[in-house]
Amino acid sequence: MAATDDLTIRATSDALLRAQAPRKKASMAQFIRWVLLFGGGILMVMPLAYMISTSMKFPWEVYEIGLIPEEPTLENYTYVLEDGRFFGWFINSLIIATITTLSALFFDSLVGYTLCKFKFRGRYIVFIAILSTLMIPTEMLVIPWYMMSQSFGWLDSYWGIMFPGLMTAFGVFLMKQFFETVPDDFLEAARIDGLNEFQIWWQVAMPMVKPALAALAIFIFLGNWTAFLWPLIVTTSPALYTLPVGLASYGDEADVAWELIMTGAAISTLPTLIFFLIFQRFIIRGVVMAGLKG
Amino acid sequence: MAVDPSAHDTTKAPNAPRWGLYGRLSVGQKRTIWAWTFLAVPILFYVIIRFYPTGNAMVLSFQDWNLLGARTWTGLDNYTRLFSDPVFWQVFRNTFAYLLLGTPISLVISFVIAYHLDQVRFMHGTIRALYFVPFMTSAVAMAWVWRWFYQDVPIGLFNNLLATVGIPQVRFLNSTTNALPSILAPAIWAGLGFQIIIFMAGLRAIPRTFYEAAKIDGVSTWTVLWEITLPLLRPTIVFIVVLSSIGFLRIFDHVFNMTSANPGGPLNSTKPLVLMIYQSAFSSFDMGYAAAQTVVLFVVLLIVSLIQLRLLKDR
Numbered sequence: 001m002a003a004t005d006d007l008t009i010r011a012t013s014d015a016l017l018r019a020q021a022p023r024k025k026a027s028m029a030q031f032i033r034w035v036l037l038f039g040g041g042i043l044m045v046m047p048l049a050y051m052i053s054t055s056m057k058f059p060w061e062v063y064e065i066g067l068i069p070e071e072p073t074l075e076n077y078t079y080v081l082e083d084g085r086f087f088g089w090f091i092n093s094l095i096i097a098t099i100t101t102l103s104a105l106f107f108d109s110l111v112g113y114t115l116c117k118f119k120f121r122g123r124y125i126v127f128i129a130i131l132s133t134l135m136i137p138t139e140m141l142v143i144p145w146y147m148m149s150q151s152f153g154w155l156d157s158y159w160g161i162m163f164p165g166l167m168t169a170f171g172v173f174l175m176k177q178f179f180e181t182v183p184d185d186f187l188e189a190a191r192i193d194g195l196n197e198f199q200i201w202w203q204v205a206m207p208m209v210k211p212a213l214a215a216l217a218i219f220i221f222l223g224n225w226t227a228f229l230w231p232l233i234v235t236t237s238p239a240l241y242t243l244p245v246g247l248a249s250y251g252d253e254a255d256v257a258w259e260l261i262m263t264g265a266a267i268s269t270l271p272t273l274i275f276f277l278i279f280q281r282f283i284i285r286g287v288v289m290a291g292l293k294g
Numbered sequence: 295m296a297v298d299p300s301a302h303d304t305t306k307a308p309n310a311p312r313w314g315l316y317g318r319l320s321v322g323q324k325r326t327i328w329a330w331t332f333l334a335v336p337i338l339f340y341v342i343i344r345f346y347p348t349g350n351a352m353v354l355s356f357q358d359w360n361l362l363g364a365r366t367w368t369g370l371d372n373y374t375r376l377f378s379d380p381v382f383w384q385v386f387r388n389t390f391a392y393l394l395l396g397t398p399i400s401l402v403i404s405f406v407i408a409y410h411l412d413q414v415r416f417m418h419g420t421i422r423a424l425y426f427v428p429f430m431t432s433a434v435a436m437a438w439v440w441r442w443f444y445q446d447v448p449i450g451l452f453n454n455l456l457a458t459v460g461i462p463q464v465r466f467l468n469s470t471t472n473a474l475p476s477i478l479a480p481a482i483w484a485g486l487g488f489q490i491i492i493f494m495a496g497l498r499a500i501p502r503t504f505y506e507a508a509k510i511d512g513v514s515t516w517t518v519l520w521e522i523t524l525p526l527l528r529p530t531i532v533f534i535v536v537l538s539s540i541g542f543l544r545i546f547d548h549v550f551n552m553t554s555a556n557p558g559g560p561l562n563s564t565k566p567l568v569l570m571i572y573q574s575a576f577s578s579f580d581m582g583y584a585a586a587q588t589v590v591l592f593v594v595l596l597i598v599s600l601i602q603l604r605l606l607k608d609r
Contacts, residue, residue, distance in 0.1 A: 030414075034416060034417075037421055041420075042424065044425050047439050048431070107335070107336050111333060114332040114333055118326070130336075133344045136344065137544060137592055140351050140588040140592050141348065143581060144346070144348075144350040147350070164343060166343075167343075198328075198332075201332075228432075228550075229546055229572070248434055248551055251438050252554050258442050258449065261438050261442065262438075262439065262442065264438075266435075268432050269430075269436075272430045276426075281419065291492050292492070292533075
């Protein structure tokens with residue numbers, strides 16, 4: 001599935017990343033340029049390399065500057081995971097980011113589709129109203145959200161962490177843009193075939209914007225996986241922390257050693273890193289698509 | 295993608311009246327009903343979770359409330375108190391320091407890298423991935439990694455490296471002058487990859503014919519860069535500047551996690567507006583005061599975005 005999506009994305013992203021620069025003559029300048037770029041790239045991943053290497057070092061070696069551990073160990077990981085908290089936070093983050101992503105994908109594309117393909121009075125106002133919420137910073141909403149959560153008993157619950165992100169204005173905007181590329185004839189044909197409007201959206205239009213959905217999914221999942229401010233505010237019991245909140249509280253415990261903090265940081269970073277390494281080209285295309293159309 | 299099994303239920307004849315009133319409607323009216331049905335839940339969501347809280351925050355900024363007692367009207371008190379609070383002005387300066395250092399630095403670095411990477415073919419994808427990888431990380435995790443780098447000898451990596459080459463120690467996070475740039479560094483680092491990718495897409499979108507024409511005219515590379523590439527990249531540049539400005543004005547995760555022993559310290563020298571909001575609301579429970587700060591943040595973001603959108607229009 002990834003391969004076909006990759007192809008469709010390639011077709012839709014205006015060939016932006018496909019076009020290669022014309023071949024340059026192998027010259028000294030070109031060689032130096034390559035070396036500097038490559039060196040810079042290595043420098044960019046050094047913090048991550050040190051995070052992983054330190055998470056695999058024994059305490060006696062942690063403050064050595066060598067990157068490769070003399071005696072690599074997974075003991076820090078067993079220690080951190082046996083503690084149980086990180087495992088729980090990992091599961092919390094996974095559940096919350098997954099549900100939020102699915103919800104946002106469903107509703108954002110439904111709204112984007114409706115505003116794009118239905119002509120009715122008021123649709124322009126609805127669109128502008130939704131779009132205008134992009135101007136409102138989350139930070140302005142967290143206090144009222146907290147008040148709401150308090151009066152409805154949503155504090156310290158999955159729902160409390162998730163509800164602000166169940167729909168996104170950015171997604172509506174992005175999906176509306178992409179539904180413009182779906183020809184009306186297809187939808188009309190489905191209508192003649194007797195499909196109702198929901199079926200037309202779900203069975204005909206949605207499969208045609210899969211690359212856009214994938215791009216949006218990456219953005220929303222990553223955003224929720226790394227979200228910090230709201231989960232920090234809405235959770236009070238450690239059992240409900242998400243990974244970032246849990247890591248912050250873990251790091252603040254004075255007696256925790258740096259190699260264990262690095263292990264925690266690695267646990268919260270590795271899933272997205274591995275995902276990136278597998279779907280690299282696909283993710284970069286998605287980012288370009290969402291970034292430029294959005 | 296999974297298809298809803300019930301969606302296959304197409305046994306009913308097309309356009310047959312299913313139930314009385316609905317059947318008598320015109321196609322256009324039916325579609326309008328469908329549209330509002332689709333929009334019903336989202337509209338409810340946007341009203342309850344976005345618009346109502348926005349109004350609530352604005353109202354609260356004119357009130358005094360400690361989360362437990364009654365909300366009492368205090369007029370402009372929160373704002374006058376805020377504008378006469380020296381900590382607020384310190385925070386305001388810090389917030390703009392993040393913006394005014396972070397945005398230009400990341401813009402220049404990412405453009406230079408994108409410009410050169412665009413002309414490299416050997417291992418192009420690998421190098422691009424190396425620069426992009428930090429974008430996939432969580433700010434909290436990276437804040438803790440960098441916090442460790444910044445520790446004093448014998449703990450921190452940077453000072454250990456300096457020690458091996460015999461350079462005197464640098465105080466990073468516990469110095470009032472060095473702490474803010476030290477916190478900014480990982481924030482810039484994590485965002486570079488995204489900006490590079492967007493810049494490269496912008497560069498690829500410039501038609502080759504421009505460059506070929508310049509080549510025929512014998513124009514220097516430098517002139518091509520200033521006269522063709524940069525002017526044509528203007529929409530990309532404005533886009534990146536807007537996004538990164540908003541990001542730096544809202545910086546929080548890095549500051550909170552790198553200074554959590556004394557958030558915003560030392561001596562408030564790293565405290566950004568969002569951290570002040572967080573502390574006023576959830577440490578001091580001074581909800582009205584915090585709400586007034588969020589309104590200020592909103593106005594600042596609005597002004598900065600409007601200025602930049604204006605620049606985009608002026609093409």
